[in-house]
Amino acid sequence: xKPAAALLVVxxxxxxxxxxxxxxxxxxxxxDSPNLLYVRSPEAMQRLALSYEALLADVYWIRTVxxxxxxxxxxxxxxxxxxxxxxxxxxxxxxPLFNIAYQFGSLFLAEPPPGGPGxxxxxxxxxxxxxxxxxxxxxFAQQIGFVHYWWRKDYTEAAAWFRLAAEMPGAPFWxxxxxxxxxxxxxxxxxxxxxxxxxxxxxxxxxxxxxQRRLQQLDALDQIDQLQAAADAFEQRFGREAAxxxxxxxxxxxxxxxxxxxxxxxxxxSGVVGLGPGSRLFPLPVESARPPQ
Amino acid sequence: xxxxxxxxxxxxxxxxxxxxxxYVALDALTLDVGQGEVFGFLGPNGAGKTTTLKLxxxxxxxxxxxxxxxxxxxxxxxxxxxxxYLPENPYFYDYLSAEELLGYFAxxxxxxxxxRRRRASALLDEVGIGxxxxxxxxxxxxxxxxxxxxxxxxxxxxDVVFFDEPxxxxxxxxxxxxxxxxxxxxxxxxxxxxxxxxxxxxETLCSRVAIVAGxxxxxxxxxxxxLAFQVRAWELVVAGxxxxxxxxxQAAGDVTRITPLGGQRFALEVPLSADxxxxxxxxxxxxxxxxxxxxxxxxxxxxxxxxxxxxxxxxGLEPVAR
Amino acid sequence: MRMIGQVAVNVFKESVRDKVLYNLVAFAVxxxxxxxLLGQLTAGQDxxxxxxxxxxxxATFGLFIAxxxxxxxxxxxxxxxxxxxxxxxxxxRSEFIxxxxxxxVLTLLxxxxxxxxxxxxxxxxxxxxxxxxxxxxxxxxxxxxxxxRAIGLIFVELMLVTAVALFLSTFSSPFLSAALTFGLWxxxxxxxxxxxFEAVVESPAAAYLARGLYYVLxxxxxxxxxxxxxxxxxxxxxxxxxxxVYGAVYVAFLLTGAVVVFSxxxxx
Numbered sequence: 001x002k003p004a005a006a007l008l009v010v011x012x013x014x015x016x017x018x019x020x021x022x023x024x025x026x027x028x029x030x031x032d033s034p035n036l037l038y039v040r041s042p043e044a045m046q047r048l049a050l051s052y053e054a055l056l057a058d059v060y061w062i063r064t065v066x067x068x069x070x071x072x073x074x075x076x077x078x079x080x081x082x083x084x085x086x087x088x089x090x091x092x093x094x095x096p097l098f099n100i101a102y103q104f105g106s107l108f109l110a111e112p113p114p115g116g117p118g119x120x121x122x123x124x125x126x127x128x129x130x131x132x133x134x135x136x137x138x139x140f141a142q143q144i145g146f147v148h149y150w151w152r153k154d155y156t157e158a159a160a161w162f163r164l165a166a167e168m169p170g171a172p173f174w175x176x177x178x179x180x181x182x183x184x185x186x187x188x189x190x191x192x193x194x195x196x197x198x199x200x201x202x203x204x205x206x207x208x209x210x211x212q213r214r215l216q217q218l219d220a221l222d223q224i225d226q227l228q229a230a231a232d233a234f235e236q237r238f239g240r241e242a243a244x245x246x247x248x249x250x251x252x253x254x255x256x257x258x259x260x261x262x263x264x265x266x267x268x269x270s271g272v273v274g275l276g277p278g279s280r281l282f283p284l285p286v287e288s289a290r291p292p293q
Numbered sequence: 294x295x296x297x298x299x300x301x302x303x304x305x306x307x308x309x310x311x312x313x314x315x316y317v318a319l320d321a322l323t324l325d326v327g328q329g330e331v332f333g334f335l336g337p338n339g340a341g342k343t344t345t346l347k348l349x350x351x352x353x354x355x356x357x358x359x360x361x362x363x364x365x366x367x368x369x370x371x372x373x374x375x376x377x378y379l380p381e382n383p384y385f386y387d388y389l390s391a392e393e394l395l396g397y398f399a400x401x402x403x404x405x406x407x408x409r410r411r412r413a414s415a416l417l418d419e420v421g422i423g424x425x426x427x428x429x430x431x432x433x434x435x436x437x438x439x440x441x442x443x444x445x446x447x448x449x450x451x452d453v454v455f456f457d458e459p460x461x462x463x464x465x466x467x468x469x470x471x472x473x474x475x476x477x478x479x480x481x482x483x484x485x486x487x488x489x490x491x492x493x494x495x496e497t498l499c500s501r502v503a504i505v506a507g508x509x510x511x512x513x514x515x516x517x518x519x520l521a522f523q524v525r526a527w528e529l530v531v532a533g534x535x536x537x538x539x540x541x542x543q544a545a546g547d548v549t550r551i552t553p554l555g556g557q558r559f560a561l562e563v564p565l566s567a568d569x570x571x572x573x574x575x576x577x578x579x580x581x582x583x584x585x586x587x588x589x590x591x592x593x594x595x596x597x598x599x600x601x602x603x604x605x606x607x608x609g610l611e612p613v614a615r
Numbered sequence: 616m617r618m619i620g621q622v623a624v625n626v627f628k629e630s631v632r633d634k635v636l637y638n639l640v641a642f643a644v645x646x647x648x649x650x651x652l653l654g655q656l657t658a659g660q661d662x663x664x665x666x667x668x669x670x671x672x673x674a675t676f677g678l679f680i681a682x683x684x685x686x687x688x689x690x691x692x693x694x695x696x697x698x699x700x701x702x703x704x705x706x707x708r709s710e711f712i713x714x715x716x717x718x719x720v721l722t723l724l725x726x727x728x729x730x731x732x733x734x735x736x737x738x739x740x741x742x743x744x745x746x747x748x749x750x751x752x753x754x755x756x757x758x759x760x761x762x763x764r765a766i767g768l769i770f771v772e773l774m775l776v777t778a779v780a781l782f783l784s785t786f787s788s789p790f791l792s793a794a795l796t797f798g799l800w801x802x803x804x805x806x807x808x809x810x811x812f813e814a815v816v817e818s819p820a821a822a823y824l825a826r827g828l829y830y831v832l833x834x835x836x837x838x839x840x841x842x843x844x845x846x847x848x849x850x851x852x853x854x855x856x857x858x859x860v861y862g863a864v865y866v867a868f869l870l871t872g873a874v875v876v877f878s879x880x881x882x883x
Contacts, residue, residue, distance in 0.1 A: 050804040051674065051835075054667040054842045061660060097846045100660060203749040350703050353881035370705050378703035384695045386625070388632040400621050401704045429632075445700060455703075 040086055042093030049094060057095030060087050064101070068108060072115065081117035085109060088126055099137075100204060102130040106143040107199070107210060110151040120151040141165035142175065146195055149182060150285075159183035172198070187287060193218050216261040217281050224284075227258055227266060227273040234271075241271030294364045296453045296484035297326040297349065302358035304344055318344045320508045321358065326486055326501070328452070331479050333495035333516075334488040335593075336505040337601055342488040343381055345505070346457050350378055362453060374402065377446030381457040383438060387431035391422055391441050394430060395448055402449045416444040421470060435462035443471065447478075454478065456487035460494055472498060492593045504597060506604030512596075519596060526589040527563040529572065534559060534581035547572045558584065618710040619717055626718020627725075630684060638676055639726065643733045645672060650737055662741055662757050663845060669734040670765055670841040677727055677773045678800065684722065685780025686792035688715045689873075693882055709874045712785070716870060719777050727770050731763070755847035764855055765844040771862040772838035776800060778869035779833065785877045802828075803835030833865055 049056050064087040071081050088105045092098055105126040112118035124147055130140045145161030148154045159182040166175035174194065181191055193215065200211035230253040234242045238251070245268060248254040258266045264279040275282050301321040307313035319341040326332045336342050347353045349360055351368050365372045385394050395413035404412065417426045420440040430438065439462045446454055459475070460468045475485050475498055489495060495502055496516070503513035512519060526549070539559065542548040550562035563569050573583050630636070646669055653661050689712070692698040702708065735758050742750070742757035755761060779799055783792035816822055837858050843850050 047805070050801060051839045051841070052671055054845060055671045058660070058664040058667050062664075095842060097842070097848075203746075203752050347699075347882070350699070352699060352702060354879075370707055373703060373705040376703065378700065380696065380699040382696075383700060384697050385700065386629065386697055388629055397621070397625055398700075398704055401618060401706055403617065442700070446703075449704075 040090075042090050045090055046093060053094045057091050057098055057101075060091040060094065061098065061101060063087055064091060064104070068104075077114075079114065081108075084117055085119065085122045085126070089129075092126065092129060096130075096133040099130075099139075102127055102140060103143065103202075103204075103207065106140075106147060107207060110147050112151075120147050123147050123151075136168050136170075138165045138168035138171035138175070141168060142171070142198075145179075145182075149187060149195065150192070153187065155182050155186040189218055189221065189287075192285075213281065214285070217284050220260045220275065220281050221284060221287070223258065223260065224266065224273050224275075227254075227268070230254060231268060231271050231273055242268055243270070244268060294328070295325045295361070296328045296330070297324075297332075297360070297362055297486055299324055299345075299349075299360040300358055302345070302348055302360050303356045304341075304348060304353065305356045317508045319348070322505070322510055324503050324510060324513055326484060328484050329479065329482050330501055331475060331485045331499050332487070333499035333502040334486060334505070335490065335492065335495055335502055335597065336488075336511075337490060340505045340604075341508045342490075342505060343457055344508075346378075346380075346455055346488060349455060374449060375452045377449065377451035377454040379442045379446040379454070379456045379459060381461065383442040385430050385438070385441065385445070388429060390429050391417060391426040391433070391437075391444075394441065395445055398445050398448050412448055413444075416447055417441075419447075419474065420444045421467070436464060436467055439463055440467070443474070451483065453484040453486065456485065458489055459487055460489065460491060468494070492597060496593050502593075504600050506601045509604065511600040511604060516593075526565060527569045528585075528587045528589050529561045529563050529569060530554070530558060530584040530586075531561065531573075531576050532556075532558045532582045532584050534576050534579065538576065538579050538581070542572065542575065547575070562589070618706050619714040622706070622711060622714025623717035623721055626688070626715055627721045630719075630722040635680060635684065635722065636726065636729075638680065639729050639733070642672055642676055642730050646733065646737050650741060662738070662745070662753060665738060665741060666762065666845045667841070669737070670762065670769070670845070673727060673730045673734065673766060674769045674772070674841070676730065677723055677769065678776060680723060680726060681719070681773045681776040682780050682793055682796050684719055685777045686784050686789045686796065688719060688781050689784040689877065690787070690789055690792070696882075698882060708878045712781070712874050712877050713870065716778065716781050716873075719781070720774055723770070723773050723777065727766065727773070731766055755845070759844070759847070761847065762844045764850060765840045768838040768840055768855060768858060771859050772835055775833055775835070775838075775862050775865055775869075778866040778873075782869045782873040782876075785873045786880070799833060800835055803833050804839075805836075834861070837861065 045056065046053065064084065067083050067087060068081065071079050071084075085105070088101050088109070091101045095101075106123050108116045109123035109126065110116065110118070110120035124144050127140045127144045127147075131137065131144075134140070141161055142165040145158045145165060148161060149158035159179045162175050162179035162182060165171055166179060178191060178194065181188070185191075196211045196214045196218070199207050200215060202208055202211070230248055231242045234248055234251055234253060238247075242248055245254060245257055248268075260266060260275060260279055260281055262280050264276040264281075267274050267276045275284060299322050301323055302319060303317075303321050304319040305315035306318055308316045322341070322345060334342055334345065344353070348355055349362065349367055360367045362369075362372050362376060386397075389397065392413055395416060396409045399409035399412050420443050422437065422440055422444070425433070425437065430441065433441065439459075443456070443459060446456070456475075459471055463471060472494065475487070478485050485498075487498075499516055501513070501515055502519065504511045529548075534557070539548065539551055539561075542561075543551065547563060547567045548561045549564050552560040554560055563572055569586060573586070577583070646665070649668055650661065650665050653664060692701070698711075701711065706714075738757045750756070776796065780792060780796045783795055787795070816825070840850050840855075842848075
């Protein structure tokens with residue numbers, strides 16, 4: 001019995017060791033390239049699902065979350081989030097009522113690299129697919145408007161979608177005025193703040209965190225505006241650019257050292273205020289000029 | 294009313310895929326068995342014995358002809374309340390224990406729980422299954438399964454029992470026990486119809502027999518009528534006799550055949566014309582000893598072999614070219 | 616009736632002694648392990664995924680039991696010849712078939728009931744892990760009794776699968792029976808394609824054949840309302856009733872066929 005037991009132990013040890021080698025070399029060859037999504041066609045997947053559609057949708061959803069999280073964490077400069085749309089498309093084809101998938105897509109498909117693939121048109125396509133199944137879901141219509149608003153800066157389209165959403169059952173009262181304001185003034189921080197606050201109310205951690213970050217960015221923009229106004233006033237008064245916070249402090253425009261909502265100190269250089277290095281709020285959103293009246 | 298009755302019972306199977314030809318498993322079997330008889334249904338392997346039993350149990354359907362049990366046609370479910378059947382090489386649910394199997398079958402007859410237990414227990418005692426009755430049948434030897442099989446066939450106190458090779462798988466002690474059981478059944482008025490290819494069992498137990506061969510009935514009737522039961526010679530076994538005396542006896546016509554058995558023993562055939570007592574005395578005078586004296590009768594085996602030789606061989610199939 | 620019951624109880628006993636019910640352990644382990652591991656993977660979709668998984672697992676475990684026991688129900692008895700002694704008792708061949716069917720349905724009932732209880736237990740535990748605001752956003756509560764409607768229809772579907780397997784078992788070997796039963800189950804879920812064949816195919820004869828098959832072959836997809844109950848969509852009680860009746864009628868058809876085939880058979 002003894003030699004047999006020893007043999008078993010040795011063989012098992014070899015198995016474990018080889019598995020470690022396999023892992024050490026990076027496991028299976030990367031399964032994250034588009035070629036390796038075995039079934040790309042949602043129609044084919046639906047046919048193959050055989051009553052397991054909902055479960056398969058869940059599996060694809062998990063893969064979506066993993067793909068997105070993994071790509072976000074990766075330091076590869078060429079990362080493209082190639083599978084994000086196909087995975088979301090499969091998820092929502094297998095389970096057309098998988099609301100969180102549409103909303104995830106609306107938020108992250110449009111985001112430009114390195115945070116996302118930067119494809120707002122795909123986000124809109126996904127949401128429109130969702131609207132075909134649930135034509136009265138105001139959240140989807142509002143999200144489409146939001147994509148136009150925030151990512152494409154197309155305020156006319158955005159206003160049109162907000163108006164459409166406002167007429168759907170259950171829509172919040174402020175959508176009508178949002179539509180009007182957007183049409184009239186284009187993108188302003190108040191509207192943006194309102195839209196992101198709406199998203200921040202989601203119980204899904206992902207959205208909540210993302211929206212919080214955006215709101216903090218808007219706060220930062222406000223703060224930078226104020227600080228920039230102080231720096232400009234300094235320059236006007238003293239005829240030279242403010243070079244450091246000390247300048248402003250000594251001139252009485254400032255008390256203490258300003259920090260952004262994440263606690264990172266702002267930076268001033270050549271009279272221009274900006275985010276401190278290493279701030280998570282980088283890059284701040286770009287605000288376009290107002291449309292002609 | 295006969296216990297069992299068949300009229301021209303016939304069963305053909307179809308052999309071959311493209312041009313099926315009928316294989317005659319049983320050809321127009323007509324026999325009857327009276328109530329209370331122990332009836333031996335004999336024949337070589339493949340003669341049609343099991344086919345007949347399956348037709349009687351309606352496990353298979355006849356091609357033509359009919360059969361009745363206790364006056365009712367064989368398919369009648371009510372008749373099955375009064376019969377018992379032991380299949381050849383029986384197999385029972387191996388996940389049940391012997392007790393549970395008998396309890397299950399008893400339940401099919403509608404007995405109360407207490408009655409079921411009583412019957413199961415009594416029958417298992419009768420067939421010699423002791424404490425093993427609680428073990429699952431998958432742990433039973435062939436002989437034990439055979440005993441359980443006999444027990445289950447009797448669970449309903451049947452009036453007619455059908456045994457297919459009841460002695461199969463039993464050791465000599467077991468065979469004697471089952472022989473005694475069959476006789477007890479007869480004494481209780483039960484009709485016993487059993488098939489066998491072991492002739493000595495039939496000789497001891499049966500009042501009537503039928504012999505089938507090649508799918509046909511070769512002979513049927515009272516055992517004593519079928520066999521001459523005549524003594525045709527004596528078989529004498531002696532010891533301590535030397536060659537000279539043997540030669541003398543043979544020359545005198547007292548002994549027709551000498552078979553040495555080793556160790557100075559001889560088996561001698563003494564014809565009817567000689568008086569066995571005188572022959573024994575003659576050997577004794579020269580120092581020989583009598584070991585045994587037995588009458589030689591035409592046995593069932595002799596009769597059997599004669600019948601078989603006359604049986605049909607092709608049974609509907611193409612004869613094999615030699 | 617009594618005969619059928621006794622044969623049925625015997626089938627149930629066999630299943631228990633064959634340790635079929637240990638599959639319940641596998642089911643429970645699967646559900647608990649997955650719910651434990653899901654955690655961060657799913658962006659808050661835990662309850663939906665557990666519901667989907669639980670319902671799919673109940674359907675799948677049940678399917679495998681129905682097929683793998685069903686295909687042997689009759690075949691094993693005939694092959695091993697335990698049927699010889701059974702049919703010498705006052706049991707009609709029809710009672711034998713019906714008893715076998717009832718026994719497997721009883722086994723499935725026990726199995727599905729225990730799985731359902733474990734399923735709800737896991738959901739009840741999960742329910743405690745989420746805040747009220749999150750729970751308010753769910754389309755249905757974690758321990759939504761509405762899911763019992765889906766489980767009920769799954770059970771009727773299993774009864775139909777069992778009937779198919781039993782029918783095949785009266786004349787066909789286990790391997791062939793399993794292949795045919797699974798095949799019919801797959802086709803029964805492809806039914807929308809069958810129905811719409813004419814849109815895909817040129818030949819009208821093929822289209823008619825496909826349509827004909829759609830009507831005749833068992834429509835297993837109709838029993839699947841899992842997605843609906845998880846999303847708390849309304850399902851008409853009349854739909855459930857008519858689908859259940861469809862299942863019952865098809866079962867009766869198959870059992871009749873099985874009795875007919877079985878009653879005329881010679882046993883080897």
